[in-house]
Amino acid sequence: MSQPYFEDVDVGDEIEGAWIARTEQVLEYIALEPGGPADDAQGRFTDPVRARKLGFERPIVPGALSMSVLTRLVTDWMGPAGDLESIDINFRRPVLQGDELRSLGLIIDAEPADDGGRVRIDVYFENDRGERPLQGVAVVRLPSREGS
Amino acid sequence: MNGGRMSDEPLFEYDESVIGVERDVGTLEVTAERLERYCEIVGETNPRYVEDGEAPPSFLQRMRFAPGPDPRVRFGNVTFHAGSRLEQLVPVRVGDVLTGYAQAKEVYAKTGRSGTMVFAVRRLTYRNQHGEDVAYSDQTTVHRQVGE
Numbered sequence: 186m187s188q189p190y191f192e193d194v195d196v197g198d199e200i201e202g203a204w205i206a207r208t209e210q211v212l213e214y215i216a217l218e219p220g221g222p223a224d225d226a227q228g229r230f231t232d233p234v235r236a237r238k239l240g241f242e243r244p245i246v247p248g249a250l251s252m253s254v255l256t257r258l259v260t261d262w263m264g265p266a267g268d269l270e271s272i273d274i275n276f277r278r279p280v281l282q283g284d285e286l287r288s289l290g291l292i293i294d295a296e297p298a299d300d301g302g303r304v305r306i307d308v309y310f311e312n313d314r315g316e317r318p319l320q321g322v323a324v325v326r327l328p329s330r331e332g333s
Numbered sequence: 334m335n336g337g338r339m340s341d342e343p344l345f346e347y348d349e350s351v352i353g354v355e356r357d358v359g360t361l362e363v364t365a366e367r368l369e370r371y372c373e374i375v376g377e378t379n380p381r382y383v384e385d386g387e388a389p390p391s392f393l394q395r396m397r398f399a400p401g402p403d404p405r406v407r408f409g410n411v412t413f414h415a416g417s418r419l420e421q422l423v424p425v426r427v428g429d430v431l432t433g434y435a436q437a438k439e440v441y442a443k444t445g446r447s448g449t450m451v452f453a454v455r456r457l458t459y460r461n462q463h464g465e466d467v468a469y470s471d472q473t474t475v476h477r478q479v480g481e
Contacts, residue, residue, distance in 0.1 A: 213374045214374050217367075217370060217395060248414045249417070252391060253375045253391035260377070260382070261378050263379075265380050265381050269421060270420065271418065271419065273418040274416060274417050275415065275416045276416060
């Protein structure tokens with residue numbers, strides 16, 4: 186894994202990844218904590234029939250899992266010496282199981298600081314229907330080359 | 334119960350007595366086994382998380398604490414998860430013991446072209462065994478009326 190430094194990034198730089206929201210991954214995620222935040226009392230994550238009754242073409246992906254994968258776009262990019270300070274995500278549409286998603290990040294601000302610098306990154310998923318089901322902003326501290 | 338009336342819009346009600354009241358919702362240890370499984374399912378690649386025993390920020394949102402104070406919003410016929418914000422203050426590592434403190438942060442209404450929506454924001458504070466706040470997680474749910 187390479188390490189980006191604050192001096193190497195510019196406003197307008199892009200980060201890109203991809204994710205297919207597979208049913209197996211959703212089931213494994215839910216099984217991590219039965220009864221936890223992604224538990225499926227309504228059947229929308231696990232039962233195609235009940236999901237359709239709730240208005241979804243297919244079972245959907247728990248928001249927490251989608252957010253984890255979108256967060257990973259940032260933490261994969263920032264390297265071992267970067268710090269994710271915050272991430273703020275809006276859930277605009279459901280992610281359906283089987284969706285093919287591009288995860289995208291756009292650096293919108295970069296401010297130097299004593300400990301390197303902070304970058305603000307617009308992050309979002311784009312699905313194969315041209316929608317952006319999740320959208321938000323992450324703030325990352327990157328190290329400085331001078332401090333390394 | 335308390336609430337508000339928006340011009341020509343129906344009354345929404347909620348339990349104002351729980352707003353801002355913090356409740357201990359349990360204590361959990363970050364175990365190597367659970368962290369490793371989480372990283373595997375989500376596909377983490379950053380060596381901080383997959384080799385060095387640090388928990389990815391999104392891991393915190395997967396921890397199962399007891400339910401926090403419920404503002405019991407009465408409005409509309411549909412509720413959905415609209416947003417999630419995570420702010421990390423201190424790294425969390427294997428062996429850390431985290432206590433969750435939950436509160437209903439605020440309830441408010443917005444009226445736009447698609448009608449009135451009532452937002453409820455809940456905050457979970459993660460405090461470690463040294464008494465440090467290590468992260469805050471805010472979850473926003475929206476209540477709205479769909480159809481007649």
